Structures are given as structure tokens and as C-alpha cells.
Amino acid sequence: MENKINYQLPSAVAEEAAGKINEAVSLLSPYLIALNAEERQSLPKMSDGTAPFVEKCLDYCESDAQFAPPFLDLEGFQNDMDSWEKLMAILRPVQQLAANLDDTTTQAGSEGYTAALMYYNSVKQAAKLSIPGSKTIYDDLKKRFASNGNRTVE
Structure with missing residues (x-):
């Protein structure tokens, strides 16, 4: 097995990154909403393919306003697109x-988890061979697999 994560992430880097993410969350939270599953499903979605059409419609609303329906809130449309882009x-x-x-x-x-399983299997073998101290460790660790009748430990 290749050990791709063969480093320790410096605590200072993790703390600084978490702080900056929290800062971004705080900064944006007044402008963000949460949708429930029903709301999300019911909304028409804008994608990369839809965006050019929507932008073109906005351009036409601004240049040829006589075709915009009277109930269309042009300022709201402009604000929606500005927010979406940002x-x-x-x-x-x-x-x-x-x-x-x-x-x-x-x-x-x-x-x-793979390293833990290697250790567990080593302790398991040691317990089978009655090596002193191994049974107590094995009995403690095997609890993890007690309720998993269909699972096999590698």
C-alpha cells in the first residue's frame, strides 16, 4: 500500500486555514440563505449552459425595455445576476x-484504518499464540467488530 499522506499538517497551517474559512463564513453569512430539499428541487437551475442565455436576456431588458413585461422587476433581475456572478x-x-x-x-x-487493521491482526495472531499481554489488547480491540457479523477483518 502506498502511503500518500506521509506528512504531518502543521497545526499553525490548519488553525490559520480554519480561521480564514470561519472569517469567510462570517463575512458572507448575511448574504446567504439555506434551502430545504423541496425548495431546491422546485427551483429552475442556472448552469454554465444557461448563464449566457440569462445574461443575454438581461442585456435585452436593459437595451429594449419595451419588451419586458410590466411585472418584471428589472432592478431585482440585475441584482440577482450580480450576486450570482460574484x-x-x-x-x-x-x-x-x-x-x-x-x-x-x-x-x-x-x-x-489500514495501519490499525495491521496492528489488530498482529495482536490477534499474538493472542492465538498466547503471547503475554496480547489477549487483553485483543479483547479490547475486537469489540469494534463484535456487531458486524457480515464483515470480515483483513
Whole structure:
């Protein structure tokens, strides 16, 4: 098994990054909303393919306002697009960061769990051979697998 996470993340780096993320959360929180699953599902979605159409419609609303329906809030439309553009510029790198954090924590956790299983299996063998001190450790560690009848320990 390749050990891809063969370093210690400096505490100062982790603390500074967490602080900056918390700062961004605090800075943006007055401008963010939360949608429930029903609301999210019911909304028409704007994607990279839809954005040019929406931007073109906004341009036409501004240049040829006579075709805009009287109930269309042009200022609200402009504000929506301005907010969308600015928030997307923030969201894209955050999504990349979240994906990379997820990949890295998955890898680090997998490596840690694999190392733990190696130790566990070594203690298990030592307990089978009645090596002093191993049975107490094995009895403590095997509790993790007690309720997992269908799982196998590697």
C-alpha cells in the first residue's frame, strides 16, 4: 500500500486555514440563505449552459425595455445576476477545496484504518499464540467488530 499522506499538517497551517474559512463564513453569512430539499428541487437551475442565455436576456431588458413585461422587476433581475456572478466566483474555488479536502481526508483515514487493521491482526495472531499481554489488547480491540457479523477483518 502506498502511503500518500506521509506528512504531518502543521497545526499553525490548519488553525490559520480554519480561521480564514470561519472569517469567510462570517463575512458572507448575511448574504446567504439555506434551502430545504423541496425548495431546491422546485427551483429552475442556472448552469454554465444557461448563464449566457440569462445574461443575454438581461442585456435585452436593459437595451429594449419595451419588451419586458410590466411585472418584471428589472432592478431585482440585475441584482440577482450580480450576486450570482460574484458568489459563483467564490463558490468554484470553494468546491475545488472541498473536493480536495474530501479526497485527502478519505486517503488519510484509509491509511490510518489500514495501519490499525495491521496492528489488530498482529495482536490477534499474538493472542492465538498466547503471547503475554496480547489477549487483553485483543479483547479490547475486537469489540469494534463484535456487531458486524457480515464483515470480515483483513
